Amino acid sequence: MARRKLTVVEQAIKDASAELGLPKDHWDVERLATLQVMLKAARHKWENGQSSSAASDMVTLMEEITKLRAAAGLASGPREMEITFVEGVTGVYKCTECGHENRLEEGSAS
Numbered sequence: 001m002a003r004r005k006l007t008v009v010e011q012a013i014k015d016a017s018a019e020l021g022l023p024k025d026h027w028d029v030e031r032l033a034t035l036q037v038m039l040k041a042a043r044h045k046w047e048n049g050q051s052s053s054a055a056s057d058m059v060t061l062m063e064e065i066t067k068l069r070a071a072a073g074l075a076s077g078p079r080e081m082e083i084t085f086v087e088g089v090t091g092v093y094k095c096t097e098c099g100h101e102n103r104l105e106e107g108s109a110s
Helices: 008-020 027-047 054-071
Strands: 091-094 101-104
Touching (some): 008 027, 027 054
């Protein structure tokens, strides 16, 4: 027996649940899914010239989606990372936590 294809709303709920890491019946999942479906509908209207206000509706919906994602701790833009380059070392180093000794020879990678 073939599986039934998910409706647009069911797929949006599934995707929102995965994105937010929350159960499908959580309020934020329902809210994000609804906003995403509304955005798709507004985009479709705008692409087909059916609504002059669809573009502003899309911007408003995108702002709401961005706020919801930000509240959930999901970054919508570039993430900042701090990278520190270190010089190579040689010798015997002892872990201050467990006492394990790490012997590093000249030119070793670890």
